[in-house]
Ligand SMILES: NC(=O)C1=CN([C@@H]2O[C@H](COP(=O)(O)OP(=O)(O)OC[C@H]3O[C@@H](n4cnc5c(N)ncnc54)[C@H](OP(=O)(O)O)[C@@H]3O)[C@@H](O)[C@H]2O)C=CC1
C-alpha cells in the first residue's frame with residue numbers, strides 16, 4: 001500500500017468526505033491528510049479520523065503535494081488566494097467547484113502575471129460516497145503525464161473517470177453527471193409515489209423502483225445494445241409499456257430533459273461570471 005502521498009482537503013464537507021473515504025488507508029495515511037474547514041464540528045469529525053485540521057489555510061499546506069479544493073464556488077476566489085502563499089512549484093491543484101474555470105484558478109494562483117497551470121478541474125458526483133462516483137476531468141497545460149495519472153488515480157478511488165479535452169466541457173459534465181444523481185433521485189421519488197398510488201406499500205414500491213433502476217442501468221452498461229434498443233425490447237406492441245411511454249412522449253420528457261440539462265449548464269456559466277472575475 002502506497003500511503004506516503006500528502007493531500008490537503010480545502011473544504012471538509014460532503015465531497016471531501018466522499019473522496020477521503022476512498023483514499024484514506026488505501027492511498028494516503030490519515031496523518032498525511034490536512035483538512036481546512038472553518039466548522040468546528042466538521043473539524044472534530046476529521047480529527048477523529050486521524051487527519052490534521054485547521055480552521056484557515058496554514059503552513060502545513062506547503063507540505064502537501066496535492067491540494068483538493070472542495071469549497072462552494074461562491075468562496076473559491078477568496079480561499080484560493082488565502083492558500084496561495086504556500087504554493088510550491090510542484091503542487092498539483094484539483095478543483096471540484098462547479099462553474100469555476102481552470103483559467104480563473106490559474107490566474108488566482110499565479111505570480112508576476114504568470115498563471116499557475118498545474119491544475120486539474122474535475123466534476124465528481126455524490127455516489128462517490130459509496131465508491132460508485134462518475135467524474136469528468138480536464139487538465140490545464142501545466143499538467144504533465146505523471147500529474148495526470150496521479151489526479152486520475154485519486155478520483156478513481158471513488159468510482160469511474162473520463163477525461164474531456166476542454167476545461168469548458170466540464171460545465172456540460174456538471175449538467176449531466178455532477179447534478180445527475182438528483183435527476184435520478186427525483187425520477188425515483190416520482191416512481192415510488194406512483195406505485196403507492198397504485199396500491200403498493202411504500203416499502204414494496206421502493207424495492208421495486210430501486211431494483212428496476214439498478215437492473216436497467218446494469219443491463220444498459222453491460223449490453224452491446226443502445227438504450228433505445230433495450231427500451232424497444234420492453235415495449236410489446238399494444239402493451240402496458242407502450243401505454244406508459246406514450247404519456248412520457250406526450251408530456252415531452254425528452255424536451256424536459258434537454259431543458260433541465262441546459263439550465264444546469266447555463267447556471268455553471270453564470271457561476272463562472274459571478275464568482276471568477
Ligand atoms: N454536492 C455535490 O453533489 C457536488 C458538489 N460539487 C462541488 O463541490 C464543492 C463542495 O460541495 P459540497 O462538498 O457539496 O459542499 P459542502 O458545503 O458540504 O462542503 C464545503 C465545505 O467548505 C467549508 N468552507 C466554507 N468556507 C471555507 C473556507 N474559507 N475554507 C475552507 N472551507 C470552507 C464549508 O463550511 P460551512 O458549511 O461552514 O460554510 C463546508 O464544510 C462545491 O464547489 C460544489 O460545486 C461537485 C460535484 C458534486
Ligand SMILES: O=C(O)[C@@H]1CCC=N1
Pocket residue numbers: 098174178179
Ligand atoms: O448543485 C451544484 O451546484 C453542485 C454541482 C454538481 C452537483 N452539485
